[in-house]
Amino acid sequence: xxxITQSPKYLFRxxxxxxxxxxxxxxxxxxxxxxxxxxxxxxxxxxxxQIVNDxxxxxxxxxxxxxxxxxxxxxxxxxxxxxxxxxxxLCASSYFGGEETxxxxxxxxxxxx
Amino acid sequence: EDKVVQSPLSLVVHEGDTVTLNCSYEVTNFRSxxxxxxxxxxxTFLFMLTSSGIEKKSGRLSSIxxxxxxxxxxxxxxxxxxxxAIYLCAVRNFGNEKLTFGTxxxxxxxx
Numbered sequence: 536x537x538x539i540t541q542s543p544k545y546l547f548r549x550x551x552x553x554x555x556x557x558x559x560x561x562x563x564x565x566x567x568x569x570x571x572x573x574x575x576x577x578x579x580x581x582x583x584x585q586i587v588n589d590x591x592x593x594x595x596x597x598x599x600x601x602x603x604x605x606x607x608x609x610x611x612x613x614x615x616x617x618x619x620x621x622x623x624x625l626c627a628s629s630y631f632g633g634e635e636t637x638x639x640x641x642x643x644x645x646x647x648x
Numbered sequence: 649e650d651k652v653v654q655s656p657l658s659l660v661v662h663e664g665d666t667v668t669l670n671c672s673y674e675v676t677n678f679r680s681x682x683x684x685x686x687x688x689x690x691x692t693f694l695f696m697l698t699s700s701g702i703e704k705k706s707g708r709l710s711s712i713x714x715x716x717x718x719x720x721x722x723x724x725x726x727x728x729x730x731x732x733a734i735y736l737c738a739v740r741n742f743g744n745e746k747l748t749f750g751t752x753x754x755x756x757x758x759x
Contacts, residue, residue, distance in 0.1 A: 539690075566745050575657070577736065577751040578691075585745060593746070625690070631745060636682055639690040 538562065539640035541626050546645045548613065548620060556611045556643045558626030564638075565631035567609035571595060572623040572642075581624075584609055585631050613645060621647050650675045654737050654750035662758050665727050669753045671737030672719040681713055681720050682747065684736040691736055694722070724755075732757045 539560045548554045558567065566585045570578040580593030584603040598617025603609055609628075613620045623644050627637040651674045661667055673681065680698045684691035695704045697713035697720060704711050708727075713720045724731055734754050738747040 568747075570749075575751060577652075577654075578738075578747075578749040580746060580748075583746060629745060636693045636696055637747060638693070639684075641689045 539626060539628055539638060541624075541640040541643050543643060544641070546643055547648050548645060549648050551615045553612055553614050554645070556613070556624055556626075556645070558609045558611065558640060559607055560626075560628045560640075561607060562628060562638065563606075564628035565606070566629050567603070568627040568629075568637065569593075569599070569601065569609070569611045570625045570627065572625060578625065581611065620645055650739065650741065650748040652737055652739055652748050652750035654735075654753050656753060657751065658754040658756070660756045660758060661727060663727060663729060665757075666723065666725045667727060667755060669722040669724075669735050669737075669755070670719065671722070671750055673737075673739045673748075674718065675739045675741050675748065677742040678715065679740045679742045682738045682740070683711055683720070683722050684738065686734040686736055686752070687732075694735075727757045729757045729759055731755060 542557045568583040569581040572578050579595050581599050582601040584590035590603050600612045625642045626640040629635050629637040653672050655670045682696045683694040695711045700715040708725045711722045734752040736752045738749045
């Protein structure tokens with residue numbers, strides 16, 4: 536089955552802890568994205584990557600880090616510097632260029648203990 | 649800074665009613681406008697609009713773009729309880745692949 540998978544579904548973070556959210560796609564998409572969704576605020580872009588070994592900051596990158604070592608994978612690390620990490624995190628992917636839309640994974644809900 | 653504003657923020661209607669959701673935008677180098685439906689988790693793609701005045705239709709849903717007045721509407725006729733969801737509008741500009749999202753409209757259909 537082609538698609539985007541995110542894990543885990545729920546994640547709990549203790550204060551001062553770094554946690555990593557997984558995103559994998561087998562759609563052969565070039566570009567991948569991480570969004571954060573808070574109630575009443577829509578989706579806000581954290582980081583995006585258009586090709587392997589390259590990524591750019593989005594609108595709210597502070598306190599987050601990413602890597603893109605493989606085309607299929609774009610993990611997001613929420614560092615201890617992110618003071619308000621409780622949110623719903625969505626990963627998306629698309630072809631680069633053309634008129635292709637972005638397709639979303641099922642999301643990870645991060646909660647702070 | 650690119651900006652997308654959706655209205656209303658929430659809407660409650662009875663089954664069978666027709667609804668119109670609004671999306672206005674301010675974007676440099678506009679490329680396309682997209683509508684998504686988010687029921688529980690992953691947003692699912694509805695429409696992509698690039699040209700003014702051309703209606704896109706899928707069943708009871710339709711959407712149109714006005715590039716002069718910088719807005720789009722999403723219409724849903726004969727609403728059903730399964731239409732209850734958050735409807736997201738996003739715009740993309742030339743030069744990068746970023747989408748800028750609005751806050752969404754939460755639509756609730758009462759049986």
